[in-house]
Amino acid sequence: MKYILLGLVVLLVGYMLYDAGSEPGIDDLQGTYREVAIYRNENNTGPIVRIYAVTVSDTTHWDEMKQYGDLMLYTKYGTTRVYFFPEGKPVPATLSPVRPNFDSKYEPYCLAMYEKDAMSQVIFRKRPFRVVQ
Template sequence: MKKIILTISILIISMIIYSLLTSENINSLKGGFQELAFMRNGNNIGPIHRVYAYSINDTLWSEMEKHADLLPHTKYGSTEVYYFLSDEFTNSDVKLRMKGIGQEAQAYCIAYASIDGQSRIKFIKYPFR
């Protein structure tokens, strides 16, 4: 009986470790995502609002959607992500605000993702055109 319990325990622990090592994460995505800027409101008792700006090597739309889905978001809060091509825009050009990105950066934005408190993702290609 002890051998059966031990075998089942080892099997379950092995499955958990395998799942952790093979699950998709931000670093396993194609595209060379690089964070340009990040902003978070200082409210720790109410909704948390996060705004990110990322550069990417190519317009890999499905990878951008996966990337946005893997970013942290909280219940009743929101997360906004702006994507730029890495050869067209640098982190010194990004001016984030809690209401989004500056007017000068909008022309270079190739995608926008918004995640609400219910984990629903809204993904828009070329949002400012």
């Protein structure tokens, strides 16, 4: 009886490890995504703000960019923001907490912006800095 119970525990732990390792992740996306700059506020007593600048190899897969944002770290009542830039074009090396979070000279190169706000609402904008005339 003791060996049967031990066998069940080993099987259960093995299944949990397999299940945890088979969750979809960033590596499962078709395009190549590379984090170039990251900002995280130092305030550990209030809302956590995470901002990323990411390069993208395939600039036409908007759904994948949104999926990438969905897979990024998020803290309840915090904010996660991801800016996507085409690979091989200028990308900000540093980010700041003040919007638009990087120097305006990079705005024309920004393909999309993903944001998950403090209420877990997701906003995904294509060409967020494009001026409509």
